Amino acid sequence: MQWEVVIGLEIHTQLATQSKIFSGSATTFGSEPNTQASLIDLGMPGVLPVLNQEAVRMACMFGLAVDAEIGKHNVFARKNYFYPDLPKGYQISQMELPIVGKGHLDIALEDGTIKRVGITRAHLEEDAGKSLHEDFSGSTGIDLNRAGTPLLEIVSEPDMRSAKEAVAYVKAIHALVRYLGICDGNMAEGSLRCDCNVSIRPRGQTEFGTRCEIKNVNSFRFIERAINTEIQRQIDLIEDGGRVIQETRLYDPNKDETRSMRSKEEANDYRYFPDPDLLPVVIEDAFLDATRASLPELPPQKVERFQSQYGLSAYDANVLASSREQADYFEQVVSIGGDAKLAANWVMVELGSLLNKLGVEIDQAPVTAGQLGGMLLRITDNTISGKIAKVVFEAMAGGEGDADTIIESRGLKQVTDTGAIEKVLDEVLAANADQVEQYRAADEAKRGKMFGFFVGQAMKASKGKANPQQVNQLLKAKLEG
């Protein structure tokens, strides 16, 4: 049986407001427990919520960025359930009338294609506190610092068809909220968390299979692994004659498995109803216009501009624009190095693998955009070859300074003197007389391959410094002349 995977995601992003969504408490992460919890956050008798307008503005920024309908009359509702870290016994959220309606986001897949993912809605709500199970033997501690932190829950359509697509989507959302400056995107601190709805169906079937929801996955890597593990579990289950039951599951990264948390039957009846303590939020056109005017250049526009301005492929443009920091880095490299395609390659390939190896983000790259741009300038003016550039790059990463310094100190300047190159070639040909004989006797097809051998020997003999174009040209003349 061929299975098709269907994935929809709910992403909770903590909005980067200074204060909480319904109280004046600060939202700083990592403070001493319960030092950022006011009467309102504690759910004291008699307290009332007052909406933080900044959270509304940020939600609108997101809505505009994903081309969504903005709920100009949106309503807060109470989601009722009991839990110790939920002080009021209900979470203020939005149900029927969210602030952001239908929208979409285009994501770049690894095969270079662009996929449009539907966004069902995004709504504002308050975060809960945290239960602390360690340090309290036999009981549980409650930290309400996080309670009331504004969240924007972004719900996608079930449009993803693989774990990789799901990750690409989460990365795109991650990039977008950071572009907008509405969320710091720090997944380790829980600023961006993901619930994954996963189901499978026989390929060709139109109705969806029964889904399971994997709660609270908090890294790109775990999202991919959790989804793949869950897909395999569902396939195994069905192929063994079982059936998937709708339930909420948790992913355990240590065991690489998902475990049942609660079934649909055990699910809470949240008894949503409009919160009578809060008036419906009315979004004025003027407010929306001002918000729209304040939007930075967003990934789609940037992708388009990178293609038209720099002649990049759609895929390259998408990869480079996937984070604001990377896009800025790239543009800085281009502004110095000049050659945009060359810059794109270096940023994506060499810099990318260096960052990967070091496990750091681009804002901590050991090679600055200025250094990289300066090095590219030396490639384009033929001071060094692309191959030597890799050596220079490595040296820059190692802290040896700018490209020019390294080229100078290591004597890596490219040899372009025809006489010097010819001398090297003559030595190579003399040392490989047999191969020269064979080359001259061979037909056109075989010669191609053999020619490469001589180039390799010549470059080796020149320690990589000979200008490759000149080597090609001169070598051809000598062999065939």
Next chain:
Amino acid sequence: MHQLTLAEIARGLADKSFSSEELTRALLARIQQLDPQLNSFISVTEELALGQARAADARRAAGETGALLGAPIAHKDLFCTQGVRTSCGSRMLDNFEAPYDATVVARLAEAGMVTLGKTNMDEFAMGSANESSHYGPVKNPWNLEHVPGGSSGGSAAAVAARLLPAATGTDTGGSIRQPAALTNLTGLKPTYGRVSRWGMIAYASSLDQGGPMARTAEDCALLLQAMAGFDAKDSTSIDEPVADYSADLNASLQGLRIGLPKEYFGAGLDPRIAELVQASVKELEKLGAVVKEISLPNMQHAIPAYYVIAPAEASSNLSRFDGVRFGHRCDNPKDLTDLYKRSRGEGFGTEVQRRIMVGTYALSAGYYDAYYLQAQKIRRLIKNDFMAAFNDVDLILGPTTPNPAWKLGAKNSDPVAAYLEDVYTITANLAGLPGLSMPAGFVEGLPVGVQLLAPYFQEGRLLNVAHRYQQVTDWHTRAPNGF
């Protein structure tokens, strides 16, 4: 001194006939002496009161004036008062000292009022007889075998018994007006949003409204002046200028159009009350008012709608009482579920539990549309009825309650019979309109109230009409025997 109204106290303090401290001491002594018969106070805040009284005297000595400076007040025990137990009449909050002041409490304190204590009430303001309090029932000073009404029954009994001149109340379905009627007081429920709900422990958020209870309309005007106004801490508070309520008390009633809804005079109304209401109408006609019959056709749906909406909101509002952070916690919980079940089971009384269950049911999946949404539609229809009526009349008048105060325990076995006592008051809460109850006579020695309803923010009109009426009648001046 205990016979003085707030207005009279203001004059006495101004001309230095007595100090706030003297007055406070006299009333505290009176409370100590008489309240055991009534049980109208949950907490008497003697030290706080004397401190505030001395401070008020000092402010006055320093040249400050103000009608309420140094005048006594008591707060229904659901207004949070910093450092003072705020119990909501419930075992659940028997150990709860509020860490902050409600806006109403803060504003009255700022005006210089002296808090004598916290008054008894139906548990979480759920009741019409003040019998559901964890601290025991309150007695009606007009007849100690009768209830004072509820849920602001403690405030009503205390003011009626001249333990103090005025108290705060809250009104979700009639909880200011009904006990005012049953104890011969003037009580005002302001327009929803006129008085801040910050620090007022919620029963049903979309219906709750704090207001004054006193013996005269004039006193209610003084109190409302200090209580009313926009509060940024309450999102449902309305940013409208506050009128000068005392200034218009004597305005002429010439040509005032009063509507009598025929639905308020139908079956269920004690005919003796109907007669007294008609007599009050005659008095108002003598003052120049013009009376006509009107109709509020959807009134019959008000009680069912109320008993869906109010419990629904209450079921959610009362979720925070879970034994985790404050309030009652059961002994030795064996797990989280046990903690919730026993803390809430032990902390809440029967009526509160009943309404939580009704409300939870009404909001449940599959019932929400049938109950909650329907009730909200009825609410809109009722509001529309009023809007239509106010096209033709300036004011609506009718009985406050269908019956005078009943005997303690008489309706305990039948909650619906008690719910029906709110039939005339509930509509104002559903529509958010201001309403006032004023004394209009007696039936078998028990007080009867007349209710006035006005368009939004016309509290001044209600106080004006009640005041003019009280200038030509003396019902409101009568005191119960022994008090």
